[in-house]
Amino acid sequence: MKTKDRILDIARSMISEIGYHGTTTAALAKRAGISEGTIYRHFENKEAILLQILQELDDKYSEFLQTLRSARDGDHGTIERILHGHVRFASDNLADLKIVLSSYALLSPSKQSMTSVIERMHEFFTECMTRSMNMGVIREVDVDPTAKTLVALLLGVMQLKVYWPDMDSDFDPEAVQFVRRSLVPNL
Amino acid sequence: MKTKDRILDIARSMISEIGYHGTTTAALAKRAGISEGTIYRHFENKEAILLQILQELDDKYSEFLQTLRSARDGDHGTIERILHGHVRFASDNLADLKIVLSSYALLSPSKQSMTSVIERMHEFFTECMTRSMNMGVIREVDVDPTAKTLVALLLGVMQLKVYWPDMDSDFDPEAVQFVRRSLVPNL
Amino acid sequence: MKTKDRILDIARSMISEIGYHGTTTAALAKRAGISEGTIYRHFENKEAILLQILQELDDKYSEFLQTLRSARDGDHGTIERILHGHVRFASDNLADLKIVLSSYALLSPSKQSMTSVIERMHEFFTECMTRSMNMGVIREVDVDPTAKTLVALLLGVMQLKVYWPDMDSDFDPEAVQFVRRSLVPNL
Amino acid sequence: MKTKDRILDIARSMISEIGYHGTTTAALAKRAGISEGTIYRHFENKEAILLQILQELDDKYSEFLQTLRSARDGDHGTIERILHGHVRFASDNLADLKIVLSSYALLSPSKQSMTSVIERMHEFFTECMTRSMNMGVIREVDVDPTAKTLVALLLGVMQLKVYWPDMDSDFDPEAVQFVRRSLVPNL
DNA sequence: TATGAATGAGAATTCATTCAT
DNA sequence: TATGAATGAATTCTCATTCAT
Structure with missing residues (x-):
């Protein structure tokens, strides 16, 4: 799966479980097995993921x-x-x-x-x-x-x-x- | 109104408008006309207010x-x-x-x-x-x-x-x- | 000296020595003997200090x-x-x-x-x-x-x-x- | 124009307009129409361009x-x-x-x-x-x-x-x- | 030479909470 | 009870740099 899709997937499950605010970029990156900076290569900011x-x-x-x-x-x-x-x-x-x-x-x-x-x-x-x-x-x-x-x-x-x-x-x-x-x- | 009730009142309207995370203790204290520390005289922590x-x-x-x-x-x-x-x-x-x-x-x-x-x-x-x-x-x-x-x-x-x-x-x-x-x- | 003045003082000497970008809030706080958060009790943001x-x-x-x-x-x-x-x-x-x-x-x-x-x-x-x-x-x-x-x-x-x-x-x-x-x- | 010269040219105009710190390698690469990595083929690091x-x-x-x-x-x-x-x-x-x-x-x-x-x-x-x-x-x-x-x-x-x-x-x-x-x- | 995705250290900023007065 | 300055951990985001292709 492409990195972007992995981020979206993990984000979907995390946000649905612990909410938008509870889902930190650090935890998201960790669970996706990527570095935090990578998130920002694929999305302008955290809200863009939700969007x-x-x-x-x-x-x-x-x-x-x-x-x-x-x-x-x-x-x-x-x-x-x-x-x-x-x-x-x-x-x-x-x-x-x-x-x-x-x-x-x-x-x-x-x-x-x-x-x-x-x-x-x-x-x-x-x-x-x-x-x-x-x-x-x-x-x-x-x-x-x-x-x-x-x-x-x-x-x-x-x-x-x-x-x-x-x-x-x-x-x-x-x-x-x-x-x-x-x-x-x-x- | 007692200080505690005022805190509850303001918190109710703030949380319902901008959510629990959006409601900061600083803003709550300001709108209630008290100092931030005072909140903790009446509630153990922020979650206790919600509770x-x-x-x-x-x-x-x-x-x-x-x-x-x-x-x-x-x-x-x-x-x-x-x-x-x-x-x-x-x-x-x-x-x-x-x-x-x-x-x-x-x-x-x-x-x-x-x-x-x-x-x-x-x-x-x-x-x-x-x-x-x-x-x-x-x-x-x-x-x-x-x-x-x-x-x-x-x-x-x-x-x-x-x-x-x-x-x-x-x-x-x-x-x-x-x-x-x-x-x-x-x- | 008041904390705010201490921040200004240290900032003045740091910015003049290593420039605005070189002066990080972390280093500034350390040299002023305060925590990083304290800076933001006295100034809205880093630029406000320069201002x-x-x-x-x-x-x-x-x-x-x-x-x-x-x-x-x-x-x-x-x-x-x-x-x-x-x-x-x-x-x-x-x-x-x-x-x-x-x-x-x-x-x-x-x-x-x-x-x-x-x-x-x-x-x-x-x-x-x-x-x-x-x-x-x-x-x-x-x-x-x-x-x-x-x-x-x-x-x-x-x-x-x-x-x-x-x-x-x-x-x-x-x-x-x-x-x-x-x-x-x-x- | 050679790639190296293009980098220098764009860098010159960007740094003079928005300063050294304001000139990011990402923006520089974009405006020069090359990839970020290419910059490092021609210069050891960002400072070398300024140099x-x-x-x-x-x-x-x-x-x-x-x-x-x-x-x-x-x-x-x-x-x-x-x-x-x-x-x-x-x-x-x-x-x-x-x-x-x-x-x-x-x-x-x-x-x-x-x-x-x-x-x-x-x-x-x-x-x-x-x-x-x-x-x-x-x-x-x-x-x-x-x-x-x-x-x-x-x-x-x-x-x-x-x-x-x-x-x-x-x-x-x-x-x-x-x-x-x-x-x-x-x- | 060139690419571009990935990195990770570090930046500014926020905020619930504490504590001396 | 009340204050409010101080805290510091946590958060979002940036960016120079690397490296497999």
């Missing part, structure tokens, strides 16, 4: 939404697919999510990144729900605040996944059922 | 649950009351929640505190839902994972409240409706 | 000019007094001058400080020469460029004093004579 | 003195020629002079180089003035200190040229006149 991690997550989410969009067909399965997809996306990117969730209050790049994800998520949900409502596969609800509710639910699910990892097992399918019961008529 | 803030939040939540418990009567209104109550509790303690949410990944006392709140919340929801189910006012659902789903939803709502304050207005009632539709039969 | 030294030199020069102005009487002695005064001022503030001369190309505060001194010196010479010419005690010369010549001469004298200290002894009086011969008629 | 620049200035000055010496004829024009020549030499080698003037307090090679130039200048002036005095074209003065005064004047003129470039225009001829008035009898 790149966040950017990559942003890109991965964009790509994920792209996939969902292209697969969406409006039939009964859509909502499940969207929710399951998001829950899965969260599982696949736990470390990155941990980083965003734990740092976005403190570091402006993190905040921007998180806000961008949230807004795109909200927009996507609004879009899907409008479609589904027009097709009659979900109840008539106030789209915007309901989309926000879904965003909140998914944010919370991620939080629990990240910080209470023991409860994973039986939780996701029920969350999806919970949403289905609320949105799909005649269940 | 006390978290403990107070913990206590406030215990008290809040107590109130909910004593008011609970199992009739149709219960779920709304619980949810509204929690949403309100979040609004009333925004600064503290911001502190927990932004620091619990990084500092073990914060993590413990958060875990304790989550567990009690989960336990409380389980309790309430079991009761309500026995009384027939909510559908038959798998209690444990559904309680987790509710915890997740509330966690997410808090997050949005804390970090996306613009969306507050129309959001809470719809979230409650969302849950009601999912849980209350024949709506 | 203060320069400011003090600036003030001393202002005061010096004030003295010269109040003592000036326009008789034959004036030119000698001004030149001798400046030469003496240079001797009395060798360390500071060494600092300005060696750093003013590189550090903007130093440059500003030096420019300010040069401009005031030039202005003062212009003033004195105009007076003296009106009184007929010096020849009719083009005042402005001649004042610049005097500034240059004094700058050069300082340089030699600073960097070729062995030649001091017999040099100053002759420099004054040199100027007298050029400016005073019928010598 | 060579100084040596070249030294050589240029030797050559310049040679020219002056061979052109000297002792008649009335000599003093003007020497002074004008030096002023011109300064103008022609501004960047190098800036380097010496700004670094000779800090780096021993620079100091040596400067001392050598000053001493040769002093020696040359002594020589010329002795000759001229014997021929009766200048007044009877104490040669050694007067030569030092001339050195000082020229040093100062260079300083002003280098650091107060706006005043150039009308200054040089007057400086020469200033010296003539002081040294040439019956003016």
Whole structure:
């Protein structure tokens, strides 16, 4: 693996475990088996490492939404697919999510990144729900605040996944059922 | 106000705004109008300040649950009351929640505190839902994972409240409706 | 002596000997018998130390000019007094001058400080020469460029004093004579 | 141009603009369009680059003195020629002079180089003035200190040229006149 | 000759904590 | 209780120099 990628990899796991401030360049270099100066050949400063991690997550989410969009067909399965997809996306990117969730209050790049994800998520949900409502596969609800509710639910699910990892097992399918019961008529 | 309380107060607002690491003892002392040494008359170290803030939040939540418990009567209104109550509790303690949410990944006392709140919340929801189910006012659902789903939803709502304050207005009632539709039969 | 003054004192001698960049905060602290952190209780950063030294030199020069102005009487002695005064001022503030001369190309505060001194010196010479010419005690010369010549001469004298200290002894009086011969008629 | 010369050229302009310490090998390599390692193919270390620049200035000055010496004829024009020549030499080698003037307090090679130039200048002036005095074209003065005064004047003129470039225009001829008035009898 | 990634010693600066008054 | 000067370990970042290719 290229040195730059090794730095990113180690940084990802360290920041997700002990936070941005707890991750010192000295410790990062040591764990990556390189000298401290080498970090600065690959990144302008420590924040740039965080930035790149966040950017990559942003890109991965964009790509994920792209996939969902292209697969969406409006039939009964859509909502499940969207929710399951998001829950899965969260599982696949736990470390990155941990980083965003734990740092976005403190570091402006993190905040921007998180806000961008949230807004795109909200927009996507609004879009899907409008479609589904027009097709009659979900109840008539106030789209915007309901989309926000879904965003909140998914944010919370991620939080629990990240910080209470023991409860994973039986939780996701029920969350999806919970949403289905609320949105799909005649269940 | 006693010096100790002033320190706590300033610390609360500073930590919630700029985080635990961003809050230096020097700045804290300056804003509190005391000398740096004085902080250490009242707290063993910086972490002890955070600890006390978290403990107070913990206590406030215990008290809040107590109130909910004593008011609970199992009739149709219960779920709304619980949810509204929690949403309100979040609004009333925004600064503290911001502190927990932004620091619990990084500092073990914060993590413990958060875990304790989550567990009690989960336990409380389980309790309430079991009761309500026995009384027939909510559908038959798998209690444990559904309680987790509710915890997740509330966690997410808090997050949005804390970090996306613009969306507050129309959001809470719809979230409650969302849950009601999912849980209350024949709506 | 107060800690701040001790820092300034040691800094003055170190910077004049080994330059601004050569003077590390670590060495400065060691020689001042304090810890490195203490420096930053008294100065915002390293440059602030240099700034203060320069400011003090600036003030001393202002005061010096004030003295010269109040003592000036326009008789034959004036030119000698001004030149001798400046030469003496240079001797009395060798360390500071060494600092300005060696750093003013590189550090903007130093440059500003030096420019300010040069401009005031030039202005003062212009003033004195105009007076003296009106009184007929010096020849009719083009005042402005001649004042610049005097500034240059004094700058050069300082340089030699600073960097070729062995030649001091017999040099100053002759420099004054040199100027007298050029400016005073019928010598 | 050979790589080595390119390095020297870029180094000259960079050091004269931002100083020796400000000129990093990384920036130097970048501006020269070569890799950092290449610098060390041509120079043992960073100081060696400075050394060579100084040596070249030294050589240029030797050559310049040679020219002056061979052109000297002792008649009335000599003093003007020497002074004008030096002023011109300064103008022609501004960047190098800036380097010496700004670094000779800090780096021993620079100091040596400067001392050598000053001493040769002093020696040359002594020589010329002795000759001229014997021929009766200048007044009877104490040669050694007067030569030092001339050195000082020229040093100062260079300083002003280098650091107060706006005043150039009308200054040089007057400086020469200033010296003539002081040294040439019956003016 | 040339490269450029890697080095590591050292620089400035920060900050929680201590302690004599 | 309160002060505030002093501490010193830790942190981020720089940069001349090396060396395998």
